[in-house]
Amino acid sequence: MTPRPVLNRSLLALTGLVLLGGGLLILFAGLGLYRRHDLVPPAGWPLTTADDVLLGSADRARWSSQGWWWWPAVIAALALTALLALWWLLVQLRRRRPGALSVGGTPPQEGVEVRDRALGDAIAAEAGALPGCEHAAVRITGRPAHPRTHVGLTLTPRAGPGAALGALREGPLRTAQRSTGLPDMPTEVRLRVARHKPHRAE
Numbered sequence: 001m002t003p004r005p006v007l008n009r010s011l012l013a014l015t016g017l018v019l020l021g022g023g024l025l026i027l028f029a030g031l032g033l034y035r036r037h038d039l040v041p042p043a044g045w046p047l048t049t050a051d052d053v054l055l056g057s058a059d060r061a062r063w064s065s066q067g068w069w070w071w072p073a074v075i076a077a078l079a080l081t082a083l084l085a086l087w088w089l090l091v092q093l094r095r096r097r098p099g100a101l102s103v104g105g106t107p108p109q110e111g112v113e114v115r116d117r118a119l120g121d122a123i124a125a126e127a128g129a130l131p132g133c134e135h136a137a138v139r140i141t142g143r144p145a146h147p148r149t150h151v152g153l154t155l156t157p158r159a160g161p162g163a164a165l166g167a168l169r170e171g172p173l174r175t176a177q178r179s180t181g182l183p184d185m186p187t188e189v190r191l192r193v194a195r196h197k198p199h200r201a202e
Contacts, residue, residue, distance in 0.1 A: 101180050116140040126172040132159025134194045149187040
């Protein structure tokens with residue numbers, strides 16, 4: 001796992017713990033668990049009884065004096081924050097890349113694996129050297145047992161799409177399939193033609 005996903009998930013876990021702690025404080029106070037179980041919270045502990053509130057009358061009056069727009073703006077900001085946090089959670093939970101693929105089938109032979117980026121770079125390098133191909137970009141997604149290959153090919157103006165696809169299938173993709181030992185590697189290919197200046201007839 002790269003440092004960026006680790007940082008994202010660490011921050012997400014920390015935020016979740018803070019929110020969970022706040023929710024438990026409110027729950028304990030609302031249900032009167034301190035009184036029922038004869039628990040004595042620390043001095044200055046917030047929300048110790050069911051009558052406690054997050055904002056006292058003085059605080060509510062002070063913030064309400066800001067104008068009619070204040071509380072709608074606060075509610076909108078909190079709702080937006082909750083939606084962004086939910087989106088962030090879903091993004092972190094959804095694994096877009098397989099990470100590592102076994103070499104020689106499943107289980108891997110002697111624990112040999114190849115990173116998805118390294119395999120994608122190898123496919124792109126081989127595809128970029130095909131006749132009629134000017135540039136190639138490869139991205140591998142999915143799970144390690146069922147990866148999906150996304151290939152973007154930029155063809156020269158004179159290249160034929162059919163010939164380019166055939167060369168890609170029989171060359172780089174077949175090599176990658178043999179290397180990983182997977183019976184099937186679904187592939188999506190996007191073709192585009194490189195821009196060229198119009199020829200001037202004289």
